[in-house]
Amino acid sequence: MELCGFCAQTEKSEILHDISFTLSAGSTTLLTGANGAGKSTILRGIMGLGGLQYSGKILLDGKNISKLSIDERARSGIFMSFQEPVAIEGLSLIEALRSALEAKGEKLALSAVKVRISEALEKVGLSPFIASRELNHKLSGGEKKKCEIAQMLVLQPKLVLLDEIDSGLDAKSCKSISKILSNYQAETGATYLIVSHNLKILSELKVDQELIVEDGRIVKK
Amino acid sequence: MRLRDGLDDKIIDEISTLKGDPEWMRQFRHDCLKTYHELDFPKWGPDLSGLDLEHISNYVRSSSAMVSSWDEVPDDIRNSFEQLGIPESEKGDLAGVGAQYDSELVYHRVKEEASKRGVVYLGIEEAMKDPKYAEIFREHFMKLVPPSDHKFTALHGAVWSGGSFVHIPAGVSAEFPLQSYYRFNAPGAGQFEHTLIILEEGANLHFIEGCSAPKYNVANLHAGCVEIFVGKNASIKYSTVESWSKNMFNLNTKRAVVEEGGKIEWVTGSFGSQVSMLYPMAILKGRGASMEYSGVSLAGEGQDLDTGVKVLHQAPDTRSLINSKSISKSGGKNTFRSLVKVLNDAKNSRSFTDCASLMMDDQSHNYTIPVFDIREASASVAHEASVGKISEREIEYLCSRGMSEDTARGLIVRGFANDVSKQLPVEYAIEMNNYLKLSMEGNL
Secondary structure (H helix, E strand, C coil): CEEEEEEEECCCCEEEEEEEEECCCCCEEEEECCCCCCHHHHHHHHHCCCCCEEEEEEEECCEECCCCCHHHHHHCCEEEECCCCCCCCCCEHHHHHHHHHHHCCCCCCHHHHHHHHHHHHHHCCCCHHHHHCECCCCCCHHHHHHHHHHHHHHHCCCEEEEECCCCCCCHHHHHHHHHHHHHHHHHHCCEEEEECCCHHHHCCCCCCEEEEEECCEEEEC | CECCCCCCHHHHHHHHHHHCCCHHHHHHHHHHHHHHHHCCCCCCCCCCCCCCHHHCECCECCCCCCECCHHHCCHHHHHHHHHCCHHHHHHCCCCEEEEEECCEEEEEEECHHHHHCCCEEEEHHHHHHCCCCHHHHHHHCCCCCCHHHCHHHHHHHHHCCCCEEEEECCCCECCCCEEEEEECCCCCEEECCEEEEEECCCCEEEEEEEEECCCCCCCEEECCEEEEEECCCCEEEEEEEEECCCCEEECCEEEEEECCCCEEEEEEEECCCCEEEECCEEEECCCCCEEEEEEEEEECCCCEEEEEEEEEECCCCCEEEEEEEEEECCCCEEEEEEEEEECCCCCCCEEEEEEEEEECCCCCEEEEEEEEEECCCCCEEEEEEEEEECCHHHHHHHHCCCCCHHHHHHHHHHHHHHHHHCCCCHHHHHHHHHHHHHHHCCCC
């Protein structure tokens, strides 16, 4: 993936200025910088999330996806683990992921979806029963993050944006999630763009590139 | 056949003759017509000016007589029920099925096993004329919902036709649900079915009511009436999935009286009609009687759905639980109206109302009008209400998993209504979810 002259702005001011960098396939990139520097905004911009005006190019496998909607980007293989995953009343994780898989063209029986989700939940150290419960309801901060990774394992993306995946995770969980990410990368060749203040999440990963963000600019590669 | 539009004594006589009413019923119809003329349209609620009662035919009958085999139902009528999956669902877990087409029942059958246990499920006119049930019919018919209740109950009393009669003897559990389905096919006409359910002491029943109609350019009127008598320690769940077409004025009246220790559960999904005014009521007459209401209502473009529930706590230790979910989209108007009345001496009664509204856009309207009239100091009454817009964060989150915005909105709405749809048997919950999905996609 390549970001070329990427900018983000509100009605009043520019928040990201001329961001350009490249993530080679299968690599891991760490975005660092102070709070409010614009790290999460870069991830949100790549995913196409609302609230800001974006300009510039986002090339995924050479194709400019900057005009695509959020769901089209997701179907192109981008996955974002949210800093604060939202809870949705009355909607189970199974139903949500079944619809997500269906949108990708994988029409599966409910039982097959359930098996996949249960396996993924167990892998990240969560109870498989969470699959039938309301999405992200009554989960601790750390459990929500694990649930995000379980969703990634089910949806099998090729570009993963991890926004403070380690916040709320204890040291042991951090290490185990890091291992899961490492294995997933080895199996699928996925590319990671990680925003983190806690480097424990990187314990099992090899960081290929570190980008330092300051006041909405990449100041050091 | 179709009777000419409008309403006068001559038409009442024609209906009465066609239906072979006993003399008392003919007189009852005429009395109701008189009451109807004396009463005004309601001075509150949705605009009913599009309802021109002078240009509505109050009785339309297909050429088919009521039968108890689908093979004998004429092809075109059978097809419309087959499209709704009624004959198929009858093969499954239902104790009996009734199907009404316009003003008359075309099919009614109760399974032998249920019948052997004493479950009586008849076309209502059969019950009126059968010497075995004529007396019990007369004792109960329009006693709980008197014709003078409002203009449309008076109209109902005058022109009622079709519907079901259910009698469950003491101690009998119907085990499987009974289902009546109302299909309305004639343009510019009215449907006025009457459902009378009597549960003796300790009896138990799940009754399911479904309604649908194709869309015409002229107004149709549905003014049915449901009366339920719940005996001591008896219980009933009354589920409705209503998907009337968008030219329908749905002015239905439902009421239950519950004796000591008895229970009524209303489960309602309202998706169709141009205008709805529907407020099922429970009179908690005996000590420890209870009511639960779970309703979801979705109003889209051009719809004004004014729905809710009424409960009267007359006796000590009575309980009511109200859970309403209203959704409005594309300029639709949804009003939830409830009345909780606790009479003096209904000691230690408890009531809890939770009404939540979800607005899908800035053009839609949601109103919540809960009324509490509490005359007993020891009663405990609580109320929670919330009105919110659909959350952009939730939509974005689901879209980031790959589903379209429409699918995401549909899932959020289904989730919002989930605690109501899960009250229904699974196939009806699926049907309700399908209505929500189709409505959200603008296909209804």
